[in-house]
Amino acid sequence: MVHPHPSARSLGRIGLIVGAATSLSKVGGLVRQLALAAAFGIGPAYDAYNYAYVVPGFLLILLGGINGPFHSAMVSVLAKRDRQEVRRLLENVNTMVGTALALVTVALVLGAELVIDVTAPGLALAGKETVRQLAVLQVRLMAPLALVAGLVGLGFGALNAADAFWLPSLSPLLSSGAVLAGLGWLWWQLGTDIGAPEQAVLGGIVLGISTTAGGLLQWLAQLPAMGRLGLGWPRLRWHWRDAGVWEVLRVMGPATLSSGMLYIAVFTDLFFASLLPQTGVAAGLTYANLLVQTPLGIVSSMVLVPLLPALSRLVRAGDGEGFRRQLRWGLMVSIAAMLPMGAMLMVLAEPLIRTIYGHGAFDTRAAELVSALLVAYGLxxxxxLARDVLVRAFYALEDAVTPFRIAAVSIGLNVVLDWGLTGGLTPAGPLLPFNFGAAGLVLATMGVNVSAALSLMISLKRxxxxxPWRPLLRDGLALLLATAAAALAGALTSHLVDWPQGFVGGVLELLVSAGLGLVSYGLLAQHLRVAEAAALLQLLRRRLRGRGDPGPGPEAD
Structure with a gap:
């Protein structure tokens, strides 16, 4: 066997290692985005990069990411085998998958123009020629990520199966470091002209090469660790009839298809973003989404991680009442947390963008675009998060079909809403009288999530x-009232006080305004006796004090 069954103590140690390494990687990713904003803003080099990265980045995240299908397939299959068998199987799978992905790499190089024309047809419009040319070039430069992604995912799965956890969790830091090194070289060469339009081609080339180098570094970093653990060095082995190979492929195939559906919304949004008359939309979506993922990640880790096992235990025990009570807790705590956070992002979007991104090439036009997107994201x-909570309920009920069907329908709805909320774009111009512009893409995603959440709620009846809808609506309206008070308090504090200029003044404005808004929300929500608001506060207190959560739900709080 690759490793013995881990004890509770070792699982806790593994969790600490993974948590610390992941946190370092997240910090590295944040620093990278801040550097990109200062260097390029929403200029053509970074705007083109976001279109060009769609397919290579999709493959890197899907195939090479931790918990991606390649990683999960290797962990599940290799954990059952001894080290010698693991080495042979890994060589076989690497050879087969590597050959297939090498062909994908060649196809991306040769078909780069077709890739951009299909995923971002709007770049062929007048005024976007530079962005299109850069995007095509960057697809070719990043095409090797297709091959590298598969090898990275397989290798990290093998390392995890051998109880090596820190390197897979830390590896995204290598990609961030490569991009930062590329930006450092570019700054050394160009200085303050790094974001100038006439330097866009050089900037785009550096972005493409450094991104590919980052993926390659992730793979190269695996090799010494795999050799040390007896997992072997890269070697071609073509025994495609090996039963283990087909076991890996049986796990990998459906998982890849299912995971891939999650990224179709990204393709759809960028497709319509390219059709908008304004430039920089793809870059703006990336900047705004980064700010939204921080509070979402914090709350989802607090609520979603313990919720699924808790719901599963109640299903096994046949406790329907406990299941409904637990699900209501997860749903309402998520909403109770997201409403004030979303409201603060909406009313403080301008100072938040100015403070975090407002440096270097990130100019007024970029700030206005990203602020509008952030308001839509906050809404x-x-x-x-409500949709994610309800999906966990179906997984606990061992029903993966219903969420899959709703997700499939949501893809079509997302296309319709993207088209409708951006004015009904046609070659002759907008067809509809209302047009939310770039923010319409984010509002479309919100519409899809609302529709999916309602569909999941209704499907629970089966x-x-x-x-019960009435208590949910009553408490939901109470939370909306508290949110309105929070938004008013935050907005008034931000606008009526003469805050100091500069970064320190911006941080002070955000801390005080958001702090007063959140305090107002908490006091009013408790006064209105929404149980989950009090539960959320207790959950936060436990986390801040470093105490373990005894388990989600009313009983735990």
């Missing part, structure tokens, strides 16, 4: 687990 945050 949709509660629906995003399992005899439907939640």
């Amino acid at each position: 949709g945050m509660p629906a995003y 399992h005899g687990q439907s939640l």
Whole structure:
């Protein structure tokens, strides 16, 4: 066997290692984005990069990411085998997958123009020629990521199966470091002209090469660790009839298809973003999404991680009432957390963008675009997390079909809403009288999440687990009232006080304004006696004090 069954103590140690390494990687990713904003803003080099990265980045995240299908397939299959068998199987799978992905790499190089024309047809419009040319060039430069991604995912799966956890979790830091090194070289060469339009081609080339180098570094970093653990060095072995190979492929195939559906919304948004008359939309979406993912990540880790096992235990025990109570807790705590956070992002979007991104090439036009997108993201945050909570309920009920069907329908709805909320774009111009511009893409995602959440709620009835609507609506309206008070307090504090200029003044404005808004929300929500608001505060207190959560739910709080 690759490793013995880990004890509770070792699982806790593994969790600490993974948590620390992941945190370092997240910090590295944040520093990278801040450097990109200062260097390029929403200029053509970085705007083109976001279109060009769609396919290579999709493959890197899907195939090479931790918990991606390649990683998960290797962990599940290799954990059952001894080290000698693991080495042979890994060589076989690497050879087969590597050959297939090498062909994908060649196809991306040769078909780069077709890739951009299909995923971002709007770049062929007048005024976007530079962005299109750069995007095509960057697709070719980043095409090797297709091959590298598969090898990275397989290798990290093998390392995890051998109880090596820190390197897979830390590896994204290598990609961030490579991009930062590329930006450092570019700054050394160009100085303050790094974001100048006439330097866009050089900037785009550096971005493409450094991104590919980062992926290659992730793979190269695996090799010494795999050799040290007896997992072997790269070697071609073509025994495609090996039963283990087909076991890996049987796990990998459906998982890849299912995971891939999650990224179709990204393709759809960028497709319509390219059709908008304004430039820089793809870059703006990336900057705004980064700010939204921080609060979403914090709350989802607090609520979603313990929720699924808790719901699963109640299903096994046949406790329907406990299941509904637990699900209501997860749903309402998520909404209780996301409403004020979303409201603060909406009313403090301008000072937040100015403070975090407002340096270097990130000019007024960039700030206005990203602020508008951030307002739209803030509006949709509660629906995003509510949908994820309800999906966990179906997984606990061992029903993966219903969420899959709803996700499939949501793809079509996302296309319709993207088209409709951006004015009904046609070659002759907008067809509809209302047009939310770039923010319409984010609002479309919100509409899809609301629709999916409602569909999941209704579908719970088939399992005899439907939640009572009246108490949910009553408490939801109470939370909306508290959110309105929070938004008013935050907005008034931000606008009526003469805050100092500069970064320190911006941080002070954000801390005080958001702090007063959140305090107002907490006091009013508790006064209105929404149980989950009090539960959320207790959950936060436990986390801040470093105490373990005894388990989600009313009983735990």
